[in-house]
Amino acid sequence: MKFSNMSVLQPVKKSLSTLGQKYFSSSSCLGADQHFRLVVVGGGSGGCATAAKFSRKLGTGKVAVxxxxxxxxxxxMWTLVGGGLKTLEQSGKSMESxxxxxxxWIKEKVTGFQPEENYVTTESGDKISYxxxxxxxGLQLR
Incomplete structure (x- = not known):
């Protein structure tokens, strides 16, 4: 069954985000046309800290990573891994935790930034506005 208009999914997305439950973008339908007060691209230490700070201030469902x-x-911790004091496994935790x-959490890559229009595009083609x-x-080491 095909839908020409994905507005049917709007109530489902809204109810999930207002309940504070995390959901994973496993298809372009779930992530399509979402809007957040704050979007954080990147879930490293800086992204996690920023998301934690602002989600406490803005409330549930207002911040996306x-x-x-x-x-x-x-x-x-990798300096300790290199020195043999820690293992690589000890430096990692699940992103969800x-x-x-x-x-x-939108589990996708960002492939485009449109700052003039306040949205990013994900690898699946979804537009996330903010x-x-x-x-x-983060950095890319070369």
Missing amino acids: IDPATMHYYQP VLPSSAT DFLVVAA
Whole structure:
């Protein structure tokens, strides 16, 4: 069965976000046309800290974190891993366990930024609009 208009999903998305439950964007239908007060791109230490601070202030369902990773690695611990004092496994936790429960985790990659129109585009083609944006995508070592 095909829907030409995905507005049928709007009540479902709204009820999930207002209950404070996390849901995972496993298809483009779930994540389509969402709006948040704050969108944080990146779920590393900076992104998690920002999302935690603002989701406490803004409330449940108002903050989204967009990151495709299932594991969060605390990179400052890697110096201890290199020194043999810790293991790589000890530096990682599941992303779900480190993100604030009142924030919405969108498990996708951001492929485009449209700051003039206040939205980002995800790999599946969804548009996530925002009032405020924080880009905390981290570094790429070369």
